[in-house]
Amino acid sequence: xxxxxxxxxxxxxxxxxxxxxxxSMEKQRVEKKAIVLAVFGTTYPKAxxxxxxxxxxxxxxxxxxxxxxxFTSEIIRAKWAKRAKDDKWRAGHPEVPExxxxxxxxxxxxxxxxxxxxxxxAVQSTHIFAGEEYENLKSEIEALNSIETLRDRDKPFKxxxxxxxxxxxxxxxxxxxxxxxxxxxxxxxDAAEARNNQSALVYMGxxxxxxxxxxxxxxxxxxxxxxxxxxxxxxxVEGFPEPQRVLxxxxxANIKRVTLFPLMVxxxxxxxxxxxxxxxxxxxxxxxxxxIEVIPVLRGLGELDDWADLYVRHLKEAMSDNGF
Numbered sequence: 001x002x003x004x005x006x007x008x009x010x011x012x013x014x015x016x017x018x019x020x021x022x023x024s025m026e027k028q029r030v031e032k033k034a035i036v037l038a039v040f041g042t043t044y045p046k047a048x049x050x051x052x053x054x055x056x057x058x059x060x061x062x063x064x065x066x067x068x069x070x071f072t073s074e075i076i077r078a079k080w081a082k083r084a085k086d087d088k089w090r091a092g093h094p095e096v097p098e099x100x101x102x103x104x105x106x107x108x109x110x111x112x113x114x115x116x117x118x119x120x121x122a123v124q125s126t127h128i129f130a131g132e133e134y135e136n137l138k139s140e141i142e143a144l145n146s147i148e149t150l151r152d153r154d155k156p157f158k159x160x161x162x163x164x165x166x167x168x169x170x171x172x173x174x175x176x177x178x179x180x181x182x183x184x185x186x187x188x189x190d191a192a193e194a195r196n197n198q199s200a201l202v203y204m205g206x207x208x209x210x211x212x213x214x215x216x217x218x219x220x221x222x223x224x225x226x227x228x229x230x231x232x233x234x235x236x237v238e239g240f241p242e243p244q245r246v247l248x249x250x251x252x253a254n255i256k257r258v259t260l261f262p263l264m265v266x267x268x269x270x271x272x273x274x275x276x277x278x279x280x281x282x283x284x285x286x287x288x289x290x291x292i293e294v295i296p297v298l299r300g301l302g303e304l305d306d307w308a309d310l311y312v313r314h315l316k317e318a319m320s321d322n323g324f
Contacts, residue, residue, distance in 0.1 A: 033324075034066050034118040035315070038106045038137055039126045040206075041071030042268035043079045045093050050266040050302025052097070054126055057308035061316070066118075069099065070109040072133045077103055107140050114156050122324055124163040124315040126265055126302070129215040131208035134165050161322045163315035166307070167215045173321060176215075179314075180222045186306040187261075190297075191227040194259040197295055200231035202246060203263035204275045204283055207236025216263075217241070231255055234263060235283075237274050243283050247290055257293040260284065265307075266300040 037058055039051050051069065059067050071077050083089050084101035104112070110121055123141060127134045141160050149155050166183055168176030194201035201223075207213045213236055220234040231253050235246035250258065260283060262271035276284045276296035284294045301307045318324070 031120065032118045033120040033122070034068065034113045035062060036106055036109050036113070036121060036123045037067060037069045037126060038123055039069060039071055039265065040133060041073045041076035041103070042266040043076055044266070044268040044272065045096055047266040047268040047271075047300055048096065048100075050300035051126075053305070054265070054302050054308045054311060057305065057312055058124070058315070061312045068109050068113065069103065070106040071103050072106060072127075072137065074105070077105065106137055110144065110160065119156070119158040120324065121157065121160045122163065122315060122319060123160065124311055124318075125165045126311055127165040128205060128263065128265070128301075129167040129213070130165055130169045131206075131211045131213070134169075135211070138162055159322065159324060161318050161324050163311065163318040165314075166301075166310060167219060174317060177218075177222075180215075180219050181226075182310060183219065183307075184222045184226045186304060186310060187223075187301075188226070190259070190261055191223070191230055191232070193297070195230060197257065197259050199257035199259045199293075199295060200233065200250065200253070200255045201227075202232075202250075202258045202260045202283075203234045204243075204260065204270070205234060205236045205263040206270060207239035209238045211239075213239040213241075233258075237270055243286055246283075247286060247292075250287070250292060251290065255292060257295070258287060259295045259297060260287075261297050261299065262301075264300060265302040267298040267303075268300070271298050271300070 035058060037055055039054070042048065042051065055067060055069055071080075080100050080103050090096070090101070106123060110123070113121055123137065125134050125137060141162050144157055145160050147156055164174065164179070166179065168174060168179030170176060191201055205213075205216050207216065216234045216236060217240075220232060223232045223234075224230075231250075233246045233249050235241045235243050260275060262275055264270060273279065274282060276282065276298060279285065284296055287294050
């Protein structure tokens with residue numbers, strides 16, 4: 001009789017332990033979290049400093065969560081894939097992190113994380129405003145979140161959330177006007193540099209030809225309010241306001257010298273060529289041809305710790321708003 005009782009007690013303990021272990025494993029599987037840093041990308045090794053700073057800041061803010069970077073630009077990803085097969089190029093650029101040679105888009109990065117067991121994924125956009133790249137990213141995440149399965153436990157994702165871009169998004173949860181003011185505070189040193197140069201301050205943004213670029217116009221107004229008596233202009237490579245419109249504004253204000261910054265996370269191809277290049281249609285040459293002295297500054301916003309912290313704050317707020 002004692003042997004029977006001991007047998008059953010032992011069996012119950014084993015089953016109880018197995019159930020507890022299974023529950024623990026299931027909970028661990030469900031609660032694994034990861035972060036995807038969605039960056040437009042760059043092909044310029046010198047410009048990598050900006051996005052690597054963003055990655056470092058994000059990792060410091062979330063030390064227990066893996067951070068994966070993804071490039072939204074297909075052209076840029078293709079160039080890194082080509083470089084991956086070029087042993088001579090790789091040998092000449094030992095400073096380039098290995099992961100860049102196999103960089104993927106956000107969708108593929110999320111899929112890989114899911115395959116590794118991550119079902120809670122936070123994606124942080126590092127775009128400047130809610131334009132085409134951001135909206136594509138948002139649509140992909142909404143589609144993934146909409147996947148339904150017969151059993152809830154079989155859903156590929158429990159939750160995927162998205163942090164807003166630098167200049168915010170429409171809506172009343174996180175008013176974008178506050179984001180404009182916060183961004184203006186971060187770049188106040190640019191205004192100080194322009195004053196030191198006794199010049200106007202001009203920013204070149206990327207812009208967009210599909211969505212309204214009104215966020216840039218509003219940001220220009222916020223910058224002007226924050227820096228009275230300093231002429232400030234923002235134009236875009238794509239969409240409104242175009243460089244010719246910026247030039248008209250400079251001429252109307254009788255500006256003879258400008259300090260020219262890229263309003264971009266990285267100072268890559270657009271900054272080096274479209275903004276400060278030697279081609280006749282670069283902003284530098286357009287302004288100089290009109291008799292305006294240009295002082296170009298090749299600095300990406302991602303190099304600024306406060307700008308990187310802005311994205312960290314946006315992700316933390318997205319986590320708070322969505323119970324992540």
